Amino acid sequence: MLSVALQHAFPGGFALDLAFEAPSEGVTVLFGPSGCGKSTVLAAVAGLLRPDHGRVALDGAVLLDTAARIALPPEARRCATVFQDARLFPHMSVDSNLRYGLRRAPRGAAGPAFEEVVALLGIGHLLGRRPAGLSGGERQRVALGRALLARPRLLLMDEPLAALDSGRRAEVLPFLARLRDAARLPILYVTHALDEVDALADHLVLLREGRILAHGRPEDLTARTDLPLAARRDAGVLLPVCVLGHDPHGGITRLGFPGGELVTSLRPEAPGSVMRLRLRARDVAVATEEPRNISTRNILPVRLVAIAPAAEAREVFLHLAIGPTIILARVTQDSVERLGLAPGRDLWALIKAVTFDHAGLPEPRR
Structure with a gap:
């Protein structure tokens, strides 16, 4: 179980005050409009933001507990992050980028083999290329592979498809679904795109202005007309x-x-x-x-x-x-x-x- 409780005040008046629990496997989607605090939650979980007060634990292992003065550094939390920008090393081939992730995996950590990840994401034909020769969708698939090969305990995805056009998004979504089912680890996924929620979410957390409106199974929340989801024309x-x-x-x-x-x-x-x-x-x-x-x-x-x-x-x-x-x-x-x-x-x-x-x-x- 992933347990997250955070309180943090920013200059200018915005404050984060939320708590939720998510399954130890599958995709938990943080969903809400821009500026509601989704990416801030990921930063706090990854150790890139030290909240005023908070606790983050994964399967009993405490990553952060401000009351107990516990704050593992980012590299000790074993969180791999995929951003909007694939952030691949431009001077390296796809093969080398992937193996960089594998070199960062802790000694003895369980996880999928190199060949398994390449097959899962359909990138075998890209191994000899450099990032400049890839489409946006291909770059994101390589970034996913590199993150998975680092054999994290928790995979964080910060709007990984936001920079892609609709065609590239449609290309990558099936691979994200495959990764969700094959990785067997918790994935915390930030988006404001409803089609990504529909395709990927096992658990849905609805955010607004730094607070949680509701969380649970997406099938249950989409049937509720008292939530902001119902205000959309595609409700x-x-x-x-x-x-x-x-x-x-x-x-x-x-x-x-x-x-x-x-x-x-x-x-x-x-x-x-x-x-x-x-x-x-x-x-x-x-x-x-x-x-x-x-x-x-x-x-x-x-x-x-x-x-x-x-x-x-x-x-x-x-x-x-x-x-x-x-x-x-x-x-x-x-x-x-x-x-x-x-x-x-x-x-x-x-x-x-x-x-x-x-x-x-x-x-x-x-």
Whole structure:
């Protein structure tokens, strides 16, 4: 278990005051707007910032305890950091950059072998090149490999994809997912990009102005309409799904989830694959009677369990239950009044198959 408790006041009035615990394996994402303290938390955990008061412990090993006057130096904490800028040595080849990380690993420390990391990140064909000859996405993959080969106890990632364009981000995300599942160590990951949360987070910590608003499983937090996530136009739930089968002729894939099934555009994943996808509230409509003879493939019986205000005036969120699963629909107040919607009413949720154009990466292993 990673345990973090920090208090620190900066000149100008900003103050950090937070505490959270995260699993010993998997990705804990610190999420929030710029300036909320995400990178400051990483700096304190890494030993690059000495907070006024705080305690950081990993699996019982104390890295920082200001009350007990314990503050391990950065090199003794065994935290490897990946930044926005890959920070590779420009005069070294990819091979040499990677082996630099391996030389920094403590003697006898367990971790993946050089060949395993190269295969994991798909960088074998790059070993002879220098950083100047790499794309931004390739440089970040090498930086990930170098960090992993240092065999850290904790991997820190400070917005590692922020400097990449959308194409390069899409290139690197699958490799980050592979690393998450193969590294078997805690990863503290800073971002303000929701697609990275969807793809990578095992545990989510929401920050605002140096404080924690909520933390827990991303599937749980994305279903809450009392958090800032709900103020986004892409607000919606993260849905764990299993690929049930494909119909190549019709161009569709069937996805199962607790309580029901969905049909989406044909996906490349094999039957039995497990992944997460974002079901945006704005893409869900409701009907009081079962619609017939329409193009929408997903017509699901649901029960309206709650109506909550949305950030926009005269819009609301409908909390819809499909068995044990809750999904959200964003509708106008006019629709609530016209249809006479109230908690407890049985409805039909309508979701177009082409809605899921950004289906998520494989679900994090629990």
